Amino acid sequence: MHSFDFSFLKLGVFDVLDVLLVAFIVYQLYNLIRGTIAANIFIGFMTIYLLYMVVDALHMKLLTGILKRFADVGIIAIIIVFQQEVRRFLLLVGKNASLQRNKAWWKYFFGKAEDEKNNYARIKPIIDACKSMKQTRTGALIVFAKYYDEQFYQNSCEVLDAKISKRVLESIFQKNSPLHDGAVVIAENKIKSASCILPVTEKADLPAQFGLRHRAGIGVTEANDASAIIVSEETGEISYAKQGRIKMDISFAELEKLLNKDF
Numbered sequence: 369m370h371s372f373d374f375s376f377l378k379l380g381v382f383d384v385l386d387v388l389l390v391a392f393i394v395y396q397l398y399n400l401i402r403g404t405i406a407a408n409i410f411i412g413f414m415t416i417y418l419l420y421m422v423v424d425a426l427h428m429k430l431l432t433g434i435l436k437r438f439a440d441v442g443i444i445a446i447i448i449v450f451q452q453e454v455r456r457f458l459l460l461v462g463k464n465a466s467l468q469r470n471k472a473w474w475k476y477f478f479g480k481a482e483d484e485k486n487n488y489a490r491i492k493p494i495i496d497a498c499k500s501m502k503q504t505r506t507g508a509l510i511v512f513a514k515y516y517d518e519q520f521y522q523n524s525c526e527v528l529d530a531k532i533s534k535r536v537l538e539s540i541f542q543k544n545s546p547l548h549d550g551a552v553v554i555a556e557n558k559i560k561s562a563s564c565i566l567p568v569t570e571k572a573d574l575p576a577q578f579g580l581r582h583r584a585g586i587g588v589t590e591a592n593d594a595s596a597i598i599v600s601e602e603t604g605e606i607s608y609a610k611q612g613r614i615k616m617d618i619s620f621a622e623l624e625k626l627l628n629k630d631f
Contacts, residue, residue, distance in 0.1 A: 413445070490532065490557060491627040495620060497537035498599060498606055507601030508541040509551040509581050511566070512631050514593040516555035525553065525561035532559055541599075551584065551596075554631075567591055569612065577602075585609040595630045597623070 397410070420435035438445075494510065501508050526547060530536055532554065540547045540562050550563035568583035569590055585596035590612040598607040598614075608615045608626050618626070 487628055487631070491624065491631055493532050493534040494537065494554075494597075494627065494631075495624060496534040498597060498623065499620060500534070500538055501541060501599045502604040502606060505601060505604040506538075506541050506543065506599065507548075507581055508537075508597070508599040509566075509585055510537070510597040511551050511553045511564070511585075511588055512595045512597075512627075513553055513555040513560075516553070516560055517592065524563075524565040525550070526563045527561050528559050530559045532557065551588070571612075582607065582609075582614070586612055586614055589613075595626070 394414070416435060416438050420432065420439050423431045423435060498508070500506075536559060537552065539545060540552055540559075542548060547563040551566050552559055553561045553564055566584040566588045568580060569587040571586065574583065574586070581601070582598050585598040585607070586609045588594055589596055589609045595608065595610040598609065599605075600607070605617045606620075606623060608618055608623065610626075610630065615622070615626075
């Protein structure tokens with residue numbers, strides 16, 4: 369008759385506090401990578417580690433020995449695999465993101481009407497530029513980055529740091545412009561860079577008519593906390609990508625709602 373030792377379940381006050389703090393940190397990290405490929409890798413790491421804890425508690429020596437090898441190199445593997453995410457997390461800590469978030473909540477409850485008015489003023493030049501480019505069938509890729517990662521974007525971009533305007537966006541994507549081939553990245557309420565070469569998605573089930581512009585729009589939202597507007601050069605159709613998924617042929621009313629939510 370086998371017996372199981374469940375003494376490891378005895379928890380004190382500090383044990384509970386320890387678990388809650390770890391859970392909070394894990395939750396914040398997951399929010400940082402949610403909607404990206406890194407989220408699936410993160411879930412895989414957590415699953416293996418939790419399985420290791422269970423089999424270790426049940427004294428399953430063979431499986432414990434195998435999983436322990438993964439646990440021993442876990443920190444190193446996380447740093448390698450999540451290099452960009454770790455850098456982004458440290459950047460948020462350095463910028464005191466929690467204080468900024470508290471200010472955002474304060475504005476949400478006490479300055480919502482003013483914020484909506486200001487936000488419409490911010491997105492109107494973008495919508496107007498999309499209307500013009502749709503009519504002229506000018507291909508465009510506009511990325512809205514929640515966090516502007518200089519290492520990720522500036523390696524292949526022309527840095528602008530310009531005010532958002534309809535004419536600037538139209539001039540960038542105009543077919544004879546030297547900056548038209550690539551993406552515009554908008555962050556911190558500015559056009560941060562243009563002519564950006566972005567990673568394309570590796571999804572194999574996309575429609576055959578999707579070119580590099582659509583694939584790059586999906587790819588950048590898989591790898592970063594960002595959304596993207598894609599204007600088709602062939603049809604003028606406007607698409608919207610977020611978290612690796614894309615909405616095709618959206619109306620300008622839909623575009624306004626999406627930008628109000630994400631930008």
